[in-house]
Amino acid sequence: MPDAQLTARSLETLLGEWRGGGAHYQALADRIRLLVLDGRIPIDTRLPAERDLAARLELSRTTVTAAYRGLRDAGFLDSVRGSGSVARLPGPVLVTAPTPGGDGMLDFTKAALPAASSLPAAARAAAEELPHFLPHSGYDAVGLPHLREAIADRYRERGLPTDPDQVLVTVGAQQAIALIARTFVGRGDRTMIEMPTYPHATESFRLAGARLVPVTVTIPPADAPHPVGAEEDGWDIDAIEQTLRRANPALAYLIPDFQNPTGASMSPETRARLLAATAAQGTIVVGDETTADLDIDRLGEHLPLPRYGSRGAGDAPVLLIGSASKSLWGGLRIGWIRAERPHIQKLIAAKPATDLGTPLLEQLVVARMLPQMAEILDSRRSELAAGRERVARLAAQTFPDWVVPRMHGGLAAWIGIGAPVSSALTLGARNHGLLIAAGPRFGLDGAFERFLRIPITYSEEETVRAFAALSRAWPDALREPSAFADAAPLPNVV
Template sequence: MFENQMSARALEARLGEWRDGGSAYRALSDRIRLLTLDGRIPTDSRLPAERDLSARLGVSRTTVTAAYRRLRDAGFLVSVRGSGSVARLPGVPAAHVGPAAGGILDFSKATMPALAGLPDAAQAAVGDLPGHLGGSGFDPVGIPELRAAIADRYRARGLATDPEQIMVTIGAQHAIALLARVLVGRGDRVLIEMPTYPHAYEALTAAGARLVPVSVSAAVPGEDPATAGWDETALVQTLRRSNPVLGYLMPDFHNPTGRTMPVGQRERVLAAAARQGTVLVVDETIAELDIDRAGEFAPFPAYAEPGQPGDVVAIGSVGKTVWGGLRVGWIRAERPLIRRLVAARSANDLGTPILEQLIVVRLLAEMPAILEGRRTELRVGRDHLERLLAARFPDWQVPHVDGGITAWVNLGLPVSSQLALAARNHGLLVPAGPRFGLDGAFERFLRIPFCYSTDEMDLAVDALGLAWDSLLRHPVPDTGYLADVV
């Protein structure tokens, strides 16, 4: 039995406008292949029966049969007796391997390389481990040393916090999924930004949420940056009219647009959420990765009015600042919610590994210096990527960001999925714009991280250039499809 059994209706929604004027079966197989590479069709998902999909798409069964056969030949589909056609990846690409070496350069993950001092911190933490070996090792809330260190970090950034307001998790994604499971009931409305972090809307959807999107736009070169960002009118109206139980926001260096929510807007959004009793879950995993942002920004909950009703929950982790392989994150919330989360956690896991927590205790003490080094790396990467894209793609709109790790590039044509698929053929794995939206939105956009080395970015832009040239040789009509759909 396969967990993911995709209906014809669900696959049709993911396919979007897949027809390109050429061979129908090739176009269909190419789009399914892209969706699989992009993660929008999870591996091991059972695809719809050929008869069901042909009826849903309004094409002949022969077309679907030929498309599935082409996918099987390429290793993206296998036939399992009694289970039909199952999506697969032909191989797992090796990250950080350049195309010239015959491998895949993986730009699908916006994450920095491991911190240089991480091995030393790990070795030192081993010396702290004997003090914790007398217990069971199952730690659903977090060791006292780490909860205190995280609380200290919040206080240093301007938000009074006690260790009892902290729960340690297995990374930020685990925190999002746990909060969704505890706070969201099936059919509940949840406000979410569009575009957004894909794994967030997947966790919320898995909890049964009905997503209510609000747009966040990138800055356009030559225009007033103040016009970009959150559509505040729509956001406040959505809170009032939809009365969502939860809202998921990334107010600092939003992924993928890179925008930061102004202080005044934070205060108004918090007040609007409090009036409706909406719990705001604020993802701050990238919040401290500023490069040259003007002004001082405290953690988001600090902007709430004293005594204001409603809850604001903050999520953090060391996945972006230290290393993605160090799976330690946290939730900052009021004590009653922390107790609910601890009680609910054991249904899925029994706690965060002790040794990894001890490593993070040592690293948090050095966080100011760590952040300064990361900001220097990101400044070099951002400036280098902007120069590369301006030289190679003068018609693309590349917004200048003052922090974060990604650029949300407007291609000018609704071809992001085709470009991502073509780039894969030239050795680059990059997620298409619709990966960050719902129902095929953002075909004009491509997320490009600048947290990689300059050599890797050179290779990535070369691969994009080859892929773009291959698309231009076969012009795509600009239908305006999903250009600004939210």
């Protein structure tokens, strides 16, 4: 059964500027294939009827028929009786993960550091603790008490009084987002999201049936003062206030610190105005702090979001999401939600429908590592500072016209590439051994073709290889989307 129907109008928007120099049917098929590989057309989505798409794009029916036929022959479309043409992937497909020193694809779809160096010791100590838990069932729906205490302690250190029963442990921040979406967003409810944003959050809200209301985040100008004020931090707070009044969303999802993908950090004034405006509407605010600890050299005061409420914590519902993935290691899959008790209770009640508990061993590892956060973050800071300089240097050498923002934290640079060819560039780069997410993966409706997110988390050798792949793919990308040999879909984009 197909999952969703794409109208001719939505497909037209997703297609963006698809017409190239060659035959229309080929260019159309290439573009749809890219959208499927890139995840922007999810597998099992029903494409518009040929007649409707032809009318919408002002093409002959034969052109669309030929494009669909090409896609079908290549395994990207399937004709399902009674359901029309449904997006598929030619299978079986395997995306090779990079192997150290091996010849697999280099995977730059992940803006994530390798594990913190103290992790092996913490894992060994955690394994020694495990026998204490073995006589019990092992199903832990809310999180181990001492881990919840350690997480609450981190909030207290950051200036936000928190009790352990205000914390719910989840399987990564991703589960936290999906659970919040499913619990607090009803079908058809409006949800305000930043644009661009973290793509799997967009997917979670869509899956919950949200109507998305985007607000723009830009990269601060190179000459912005530091610390930035509300005028230059990248969030247009006047527009956000207006959107909140006009659309009255049920929920607003924001990444205030080292926003993924822009790296922007919200000024204290923007935070305060945001909370005042959401409180006035009764909009639930979700502050995703997955990347908030990854400070390189930010200046100024940045307390957790609820501290910017006018009457202190609790005057507007603010849910915070945290994660061990970016500071400790993504392989731990431990995240959490911090909220007022009634919200935590609702989330606990909703959670078993999709998951019966968080693995214990990983919780034990994180509980051991959280008290060492200050030292761990110090070493993360130097890794990220080196990565930031590396990407800026290689970009300046390889692509002098690209605009690399000065970011003060985060895991990736959101680079202006000067031409609307991000999708073509990333497709071409696959032929040279590099998987990387195109700008539009972080947007809605095909926007951000002039941007590319380059992680600052890889070694010198890997980053040099990535730039070499981009520079080989660049001339073709400027000419025309190239044919590509590798039909594997993009893996997760984190």
